[in-house]
Amino acid sequence: MSYSDKVMDHYENPRNVGSMDVEDNHVGTGMVGAPACGDVMRLQIKVNDAGVIEDAKFKTYGCGSAIASSSLLTEWVKGKTLDEAQEIKNTEIAEELALPPVKIHCSVLAEDAIKAAISDLKEKQR
Amino acid sequence: MGDQRNYFDLLGLPVDYKVDTQRLELNFKKLQKQFHPDRYATATAGEQRLAMQMATLINTAYETLNSPVGRGLYLLELNGLAQEDRTLKSDPDFLFEQMAWREKLSAASSVKQMQDLLEKTDLNKEDFEAQFDQQFNAGNFLEAQQVIDKLQFVVKFRSELLVRLSTMKNS
Numbered sequence: 006m007s008y009s010d011k012v013m014d015h016y017e018n019p020r021n022v023g024s025m026d027v028e029d030n031h032v033g034t035g036m037v038g039a040p041a042c043g044d045v046m047r048l049q050i051k052v053n054d055a056g057v058i059e060d061a062k063f064k065t066y067g068c069g070s071a072i073a074s075s076s077l078l079t080e081w082v083k084g085k086t087l088d089e090a091q092e093i094k095n096t097e098i099a100e101e102l103a104l105p106p107v108k109i110h111c112s113v114l115a116e117d118a119i120k121a122a123i124s125d126l127k128e129k130q131r
Numbered sequence: 132m133g134d135q136r137n138y139f140d141l142l143g144l145p146v147d148y149k150v151d152t153q154r155l156e157l158n159f160k161k162l163q164k165q166f167h168p169d170r171y172a173t174a175t176a177g178e179q180r181l182a183m184q185m186a187t188l189i190n191t192a193y194e195t196l197n198s199p200v201g202r203g204l205y206l207l208e209l210n211g212l213a214q215e216d217r218t219l220k221s222d223p224d225f226l227f228e229q230m231a232w233r234e235k236l237s238a239a240s241s242v243k244q245m246q247d248l249l250e251k252t253d254l255n256k257e258d259f260e261a262q263f264d265q266q267f268n269a270g271n272f273l274e275a276q277q278v279i280d281k282l283q284f285v286v287k288f289r290s291e292l293l294v295r296l297s298t299m300k301n302s
Contacts, residue, residue, distance in 0.1 A: 036226040038219040040280035043287025045229050066233040110216040117218045 008069050009103035015073035020080050023062040025049045033126025035118040039110060044071045048118035050082060050090070052126065058082045058090060063118075070108040074098050074115035087123050137209060138192035148206060148264045150196060159193045199256070200286050203263050203279040210272050219280050229284050236292055245296045252289045259285060 008016065024047070025032045035048045044067030051060040061079035065072045077098060082090045098104075098112040139146045143158045164170075166185045171178055195201040204214050219226065232248070239245050259282040266275040 034223075036220070036223040036230070038226050038229065038284060039216065040219055040283040041216055043284050045226055045233065045284065047226075047230055064230065066230065113216070114218055117220055121220050 008073075011077075011102050012069055012073040012104070015076040015102070016069040019063075019072055019076040021060075021062050021076065022064060024064060025051055025060070025062050030129055031126075033122040033124075033129070035121030035123075035125060037114055037118045037121055039067070039071070039114050041110075042067065042071075044068065044111070044114060046071060046075050046114055046118045048075055048078065048115070048122050050119070050122050050126065052087065056086055058085050058087070068108070068111065070102070070104055070111040071114060073102050074104075074112045075118060077101060078115045078119055082119060087126070090119055091123055093119060138196055138205060141189065141192050142196060144196070146206070146209070148202060148260075148267050150202065152197075155193070155196060159189065162189045199260050199263075200279060200283050203267070203275070203282065206267060207272055207276055207279065212272055212276055217280060219284075222277075222281075225281055225284075229288065232288055236288070236295060239295070242296065242299055245292060245299065249289070249292055249296065252285060252292060256282065256285050256289060 025034075027034050027049075029051070031051050031053070033050050033052070036046070037048075038045045044065065046063065046065045046067065048063045049061065050058045053059050061082050063075040063079050065075045078093070081093060093116065095109070095112040095116040098115055099109050102112070104112055137146065142155060142162070144150060144155060163186070166182045166189060168179070168182065168186070171182045174182070195205050208214055232252070235248060236245070239248065259278055263275050263278045263282065266272075266278055
């Protein structure tokens with residue numbers, strides 16, 4: 006199976022790799038994993054007081070498609086409000102990266118990760 | 132031939148997560164011999180095809196039952212829990228630990244460090260296997276499914292670790 010150019014680009018030059026303080030009240034952390042392939046993904050967002058995502062970081066242990074999906078997502082969510090970020094669909098990620106059907110679940114994982122990060126943040130700020 | 136027996140019946144084993152591996156091995160080899168294409172060299176095309184199908188089924192059954200993950204997923208499937216792509220998100224602590232292990236492996240620079248990690252991984256693997264056995268036998272299939280999901284991460288990590296370890300030993 007060959008990866009698309011966009012997947013290769015994110016795989017070779019992943020954006021926003023790193024971590025933020027899990028305890029920070031402005032940071033939401035989403036931890037998800039895909040049992041079938043053993044992929045583990047951590048996605049973190051940092052919001053300002055206006056509820057806009059200022060920064061995003063990720064760390065993914067997994068295949069190229071999983072890394073690309075999370076890398077792309079960190080680029081997309083920056084500057085978005087939580088509500089806007091909540092609306093991102095895995096199909097948009099899959100389409101942008103031209104993921105083949107067997108790799109669609111990697112984009113699902115990324116969507117699950119951002120949703121988990123948002124709910125972690127809301128839980129903290131409640 | 133061509134019946135609806137499950138993999139356990141086929142390989143002459145009780146339907147259970149605990150498997151007598153010697154018996155599995157022995158019965159597998161017997162069946163493999165019985166349906167070997169060489170024995171059907173003079174058979175009709177129909178018989179040859181059936182023997183081929185049987186040989187394939189025996190291989191699949193053996194591979195499934197010989198793997199702690201495959202066996203668990205198959206037992207759940209027999210009990211109505213379909214195998215599908217799932218996301219684990221309900222257990223951040225477990226996932227943080229998995230991430231920490233992967234970070235440790237990336238940072239490991241000696242055979243000793245990796246062997247320590249392998250030892251811990253093996254204990255972790257045995258623990259999840261025991262947990263699955265317990266939950267499954269108690270009829271807690273959803274809980275058993277959560278355990279097997281975790282076991283899959285551990286097994287995947289273990290195989291990556293073994294690859295890294297052999298690369299390091301050989302260099």
